[in-house]
Amino acid sequence: MLDKPAEPTPFRLTSLAHGGGCGCKLAPSVLRDLLSEQPPGSPFERLLVGTETGDDAAVWQLDDETCLIATTDFFMPMVDDPFEFGRIAATNAISDVYAMGxxxxxxxxxxxxxxxxxxxxxxxxxxxxxxSIAAEAGIPVAGGHSIDAPEPIYGLAVIGTAKPETIRKNSTAEAGDVLILTKALGVGIYSAAFKKEALPPPAYAEMIGSMTKLNRIGTELGKDAQVHAVTDVTGFGILGHGLEMARGSGLALEIEAEALPLLDEAGALARAGYVTGASHRNWASYGEAVRLPTDLPDWRRHLLTDPQTSGGLLVACAPEAATRVLQQIRAAGYDKAAIIGRARAGEPSITVA
Structure with a gap:
């Protein structure tokens, strides 16, 4: 891995951007409206995954043995260290390929x-x-494009491959499936505290560690026939990306709020009011498809809507395989992975208990 520069940044890199990380994403409702008149991909028989279900990447079947996966992701800085900004953005972009298996x-x-x-x-x-992150994933950054922009932006377009049978969509969960989340929530809350210089150094290190951990377990999950659906949890929060899975699969999801894995200080910081603007936009976008307990405190709701940058994978697997799959994920180094709920037959929605 390449070494970081010895001299500190002379000013806050985040001061040049109005937002940062996946919190820059357009709200789910806005994106659905913008894509509503896009032509369907159905005339292209080899396009296995397009824009229809808001999946993580496009998938094109080259032949009987090989699929091409294509994605792009970029954003403005959420940290002031330029080296770490590059690592975070690259990890986040590569995640889409892993999420497809x-x-x-x-x-x-x-x-x-x-x-x-x-x-x-x-x-x-x-x-x-x-x-450095691309090298960790075993791939080159083989070119690119640059422009003069009013705010700093960096990311990657990533190409991957998979066998047709290992592709995992966000729209193929089955009734009865158990839901597993591979990384802890709270990155957006941590970033809000960081911008106000209220994030303790250990929490900052925890945030960086989470955002720069590759979701490479997704490749292995794609080989498991009892893993039915996968998506990565980023700017729309666990509710937003869960809702995409529910709508695409035609199922109702149930999530247990207290089962959600959290970064160590996420609860305390949420109680203290460190919330991103994207969190509020996310909540306004979900509508009546999300049902919360009437006594759920606001700080817990903010964790449910919290935009994740380079977040974990939301995995739907057969109930009889849930314990084995969870153990496999934890053994691969995702120690905060947890079972967070299940899918059932019903109108596409999320109910939080």
Missing amino acids: GKPLLALAILGMPLGKLEPAMVREILKGGA
Whole structure:
């Protein structure tokens, strides 16, 4: 892995951006409206996954043995260290390939930088950070595109491959499936505290560790016939991405609020009011499809709507396989993975207990 620069950033990188991380994403309702008139992908027989269900990546079947997975993801900085910003953005982008059950093959960089505001050395560190994570995933950053932009933007377009039978969509959960979440929630809450210089150093290290942990377990889950559906949890929060799974699969999901894994200080910081604007936009987008207990405190609701940057995978698997799959995920290094609920027959919705 490439070394970080010895000298500190002379100013806060986040001060150049109006938002950061996956909290920059358009609200789910806005995105659905923008895509509502897009032509369906059905005329293309080899397009196995397009825009219809809001899945993590596009999938094109090349032949009987190979599918091509294509995705892109980029955002503005949520940390001030340019090297770490690059690492986070790259981890987040590569995650989409893992979420489809694939293996990444190569990446292209997407770079927008405000000329005259950032020293070239800082931009180089962003690129080094992204390249270091790509190397960890075993892929090159083989090119890219850059523009002069009013705010710093970085991410990757990623290409991956998979066998047709290992592709895992967000729309193929089955009634009775158990839901597993592989990473803890609270990244958005941590980032809100960080911007106000209220995040303790151990919590900052925990946040970086979570956001730069590759979701490579998704490749292995795609090989398991008892794993029916997978999606990664990012800017729409656990409720938003869970709702995409519910709608795509035509099922009702039930989530246990107290079963959700959390970053160590997430609960305390949520109680203290550290919440992102994206969290509020997410909640306004869900509508009546999400049902919460009448006595659920606001801080718990904020955890449910919290936008995750480079979050974990939401996995739907057969109930008889749930314990085995959870143990496999934890053994792979996702020690906070937990069973958080189940899917059942019913109108597409999420009920939180």
